Amino acid sequence: AQTVTQSQPEMSVQEAETVTLSCTYDTSENNYYLFWYKQPPSRQMILVIRQEAYKQQNATENRFSVNFQKAAKSFSLKISDSQLGDTAMYFCAFPLSNSGYALNFGKGTSLLVTP
Amino acid sequence: DSGVTQTPKHLITATGQRVTLRCSPRSGDLSVYWYQQSLDQGLQFLIQYYNGEERAKGNILERFSAQQFPDLHSELNLSSLELGDSALYFCASSAPGGGLYNEQFFGPGTRLTVL
Numbered sequence: 275a276q277t278v279t280q281s282q283p284e285m286s287v288q289e290a291e292t293v294t295l296s297c298t299y300d301t302s303e304n305n306y307y308l309f310w311y312k313q314p315p316s317r318q319m320i321l322v323i324r325q326e327a328y329k330q331q332n333a334t335e336n337r338f339s340v341n342f343q344k345a346a347k348s349f350s351l352k353i354s355d356s357q358l359g360d361t362a363m364y365f366c367a368f369p370l371s372n373s374g375y376a377l378n379f380g381k382g383t384s385l386l387v388t389p
Numbered sequence: 390d391s392g393v394t395q396t397p398k399h400l401i402t403a404t405g406q407r408v409t410l411r412c413s414p415r416s417g418d419l420s421v422y423w424y425q426q427s428l429d430q431g432l433q434f435l436i437q438y439y440n441g442e443e444r445a446k447g448n449i450l451e452r453f454s455a456q457q458f459p460d461l462h463s464e465l466n467l468s469s470l471e472l473g474d475s476a477l478y479f480c481a482s483s484a485p486g487g488g489l490y491n492e493q494f495f496g497p498g499t500r501l502t503v504l
Contacts (some may be wrong), residue, residue, distance in 0.1 A: 307490055317477060318391075319495035326490075365432065374445030375420055375483075375491040376434040 276301045278366050280380035287356045288388050293350045294341070295383045297366030303327075306368055308342070308349045309377065314362040322364070325349065353385075361387045392416065394495035395480050401502045407468040410499045413483030414461055420444070421463040422483070422493060423455055427476040438463055440485075470503045477501075 277300045284307040290292035299308070325333045325342045331341050337357075341350045353360055363382045369375035392415035402408055414421050422433040424447075434447030440459035449455075453471075457463040467474060477500050481493040 301398075303448040309492075317498055319479060319481075321492060321494075324492065338429075355490075358417055365417075369491045370434070372445075373434060374420070374422075374437040376437055376445055376447060377432075377493060378434070378479075381431045387398065 276368070276370055276378055277379040277383060278368065278378055280364075280366055280383050282383045283381070284384045284386070286386045286388060289356055289358060291356055292352060292354045293356055293385065295353075295364050295366075295385065297349045297351070297380055299347050299366070299368060301347070301368065303371055306371075307389075308340075309367045310338070310340070310349075310351045310358075311365045311367060311379075313364045313365065313382070314359075319365075322358065334387075358387050358388045358389065361385060391494040391496065393480060393482050395478075395496035395499050397499060398497065399500045399502075401504065402470060403504055404470055404472060406470050406503075407466065408470065408501065410465040410467070410480075410501075411479030412463045412465070412482075412496055414463070414480075415484075415494055417484065418482035418494070419461065420483045421457055421461070422481045423449075424467050424481065425461070426479060426480040426498070427475045429472075430476075432479075435465070453485045469499070472503050475501055475503045481484055482485050 366380040369376040394413045419440045435449040437445040477498045478494045
């Protein structure tokens with residue numbers, strides 16, 4: 275089964291600090307992409323960052339970076355210099371090749387950034 | 390703004406009723422995905438259409454159906470509504486040929502409340 279597990283239902287971080295959100299997954303695919311989506315209080319789903327499993331280099335998008343460990347099937351998201359606007363639900367996801375590449379989401383981590 | 394539109398934003402109805410949710414994908418996107426987000430089930434894939442044809446099914450109930458029209462907009466029909474169908478329904482679209490890369494662009498969602 276292709277599963278995604280986010281073990282941290284809630285996290286809190288102070289403004290300007292760094293926080294890491296965890297995600298583990300299980301798939302039999304050899305090549306795949308992994309995604310982190312952000313859902314702020316507005317409920318809009320926004321792509322934060324993506325990683326291709328074949329690339330050894332971890333993806334980075336400004337203050338957001340990933341720690342991708344393929345053998346361990348781990349895909350954590352690091353947010354540096356946290357800002358109040360980072361307060362949101364964060365979902366880890368990957369496409370299901372047997373379902374038209376629909377996204378399989380984890381349960382999410384609710385991140386609160388405090389002043 | 391993702392370029393994906395959904396109407397209506399909010400819908401309040403009674404048990405046993407039928408509703409239709411509408412989605413217009415980004416210009417040029419052929420794939421439309423429907424997802425349901427509820428407190429107990431999280432984000433779940435319901436169904437995918439590609440260029441007018443059903444491509445993949447997820448955890449979609451038999452009371453639910455969808456279609457994609459020649460102009461590529463899609464409708465999700467929910468019938469014999471139950472209290473448990475109350476959720477946020479997202480539509481997402483992706484460009485043709487994305488495959489595993491498959492970045493999906495989400496609409497703002499329709500909040501359905503069944504009383």
